Amino acid sequence: MQKELWKNFLIEDSYENRVELLNIHNYDGRIQNYHELRSMSNSKLVDFILHPLHSTKDYIECLDYVFKAFERLENIEENYLNNFIIPVIADWPGQVNIRRAITLRIKKGINSGVPEQVLNLxxxxxxxxxxLNSREILFQTYHFFFEMLYHNLFGDKKILSQKPKQTVINLILHLTYHGWKNIRDIVTKRFGNLKDAEYQMMIDLLDNSIPLTLDIYAILFRSGFFEGYLESTVKIWILFQRLRRHNYNKAPLMFLSDVFYWTSKNHPIINILKNNLPIFNDYFVENFHSSLRHQTAESNSELQIIQKAKIIDAERNNNPFKNSFVNLRNPAKSQIKELKSLEKKVSLFLFSIFDKIHQNIGNTKQINNDRYPKFYLPSFDIEVDVKVLPLGWNTQKIPADDKFCDANNCLLSNSIDLSNGIVLLCGHSFHKECLSTLYDDKCNFCFDYLSSGIEKNIKSLDQRLSTSLKENEIPLFEKENNNDDENDEEENIENILERTECDVENQYDIMYQQWDVRYADSSGDDDFTVPSEQVVERDLMQQLSLPSTSIDTEIPLTPPVIDKKQQFSVTAECIVYMFRKAVRSGYEEILHWYGFAESYDKRINEIRTINKVKINTAKQQVYQEVKKLLPDISDVNLRQQLSRARKLYKLFNAVGVEKIKQVTYSANAISNLNNTQIQNIIDYVLSKVIADDHQNPKNNQVNASEAQEQSLGSVEVSVSSMPTESQIKKNAYDTTLQNSPPIPPASQVSHVPIKISKFPEDRNIIYEAVHKRFPFLSWTKSITWCRDAFEYTDPEAKCPACKSVHTHRGIWGDWTCQDKNNFYYLACPWDIYENKKVKIATQG
Known part of the structure; x- marks a missing residue:
């Protein structure tokens, strides 16, 4: 975070000033905020020419016009250039080409072909x-994060281009930073002294990189805080170097070299810089060029453009008559409400991101060993270049995963006390004693990386600057494409903010209080500690006793590998998919762990039944299948995750999957409860259900022993994909029914299973048999090649399999085999071992 010393120089943190900072790269002179900083009254157009600026020779020719302009100055007894220097504040092309001209003149004198006057520049x-460049490269590098945020704020249909306009970049960076400020203390309290790669990446982005790019010009430079600006220039170079921003990983080095040289020589210019920093600004040129671009067209002639430039300059200076008619814009008043709302929405979004990160601690993996290796970020489900991670991961020694202290010869290797440890901004961590004794209180790994970067960049730059002029000069670098993306429609901040929903105060307050209550006691801990199990147990009893809300708990999966023998409805690939999905999911985390445990245990039961093996043999086989497909997960981790998932399954299988969204605790906090506490919660919730039934006799259609089953099936949870062999269409089945004779009453329908020739070809025959036997069931879809979903059309009908009245109004139809006899049966989706089933058809 920004140093306390800087606060004396920072502008007041008000929403009016925040709106002004959003428009820092908007060169509209009518903007009322900080009008004096945007004013051009102290600038004067001396001359205006149209000339290409592609090579050093082009710059030398243009500089000749500048020199002649100074020679024309009146009331000067001697030549101006004999007594004064001319600071040239320029972008990278201007700086490198002028420096090349100066270098050649110094080294080769008159033979360089460069006029002597360039030495005055x-x-x-x-x-x-x-x-501009720091914000742009930061935004492009972390586009995967900002795109998620953008969709969260403005909707999934909004397109965020890879290179949007600066106004959009500024808005997103400002919202991210201030949304982070709201929750920073409570988040860092939760994670403590953690060196996880994803967490350190987010801290580096939110705590260091974003504030740096926002402050270096808008606050530090314009406030005239020279020391702060100089320190930020060093940091911005480190950012450019890590993100591999060509050219701008050299530009700050030249400025720093000049400043250090002037300071060492006690040159007068250093005091001028310190006392008058804001006037060494390229804003005035950019402002003027922006106005000229908006008031001219490509079809204008050279003379017309020059005349327009002179008119703009004349109108901008000493024109009180015109100013009285100018409608000064003050965007702050209309945007403050929207900014407050958006900042709260950003805070909510960041809460969810850090929840995911905590669930994936230690799961970030290096994918390859290339020069610039790639890493997999599980919380974002994306592969990224190593430059996305903090500086430490870009060095020869990346932060260790298996130990805290990164010192090569750690003095406290056997110590587990992390109160003596420190995690640096780069991501490396040390015992304080090791850092002080072995490395003189600095990270030698990052120091070596940066030193090497300086040497390489200076060597490359020196070669460029020392290259002699040629007849056919070519540019020193390729011209970059700075055109804004055509897909970016949201170029105006006012337009973006107009469509903002502002009702997030309650959500923010609730979420903040939840985090504050859960992690209030963890400030002194080095590792995150979940709230006490007693508190979690008590709160879950209350939350799960509330009336259920309808939620969609169908888990979409990519097509799993189908069992070619058509024996199993659940494959190991399906189980592993559930595992991966649970690891990467956000608010659906509990639901996916539920599905993982369900599919895991169901496969054990199928193998045990079909292969006629003991349960321990079946367990061992399933574990080996799953472990083989999860080589990156350790045995300890997999067994621990399975144990936790089974607790979640036990709880919500009993009280109802529809209650998942009623809990405010994470899957991790719930799974930390022991089995006794889980059962206590189940008993409490079910006792409330029975009590409510006694109070409402009209709803008391089942006895107390069935109360648990009554709450099981609120929604279908499918653990497989859509069919891959037989794409059965519902309308085809409906047509078959329409052409069939009237269905007799259920009491007259034979309960003997029908015989079919082949499955799945005879699937429609099975559907008709189900409909005849249970007229209240209607086929809805095929979940896999061997599993169907039916829904109830009669709200009072009981489940054909378990004879209970379910609120989920759905049942499964499965095709499987047993004792080499294939058959199709209906099974309640919440009876995992399928002891209660109804046989519909056999193959004969």
């Missing part, structure tokens, strides 16, 4: 361009 990198 002092090129400096424009702070506005540093700000």
């Amino acid at each position: 002092i090129p400096m990198i424009g702070p506005l361009h540093v700000s």
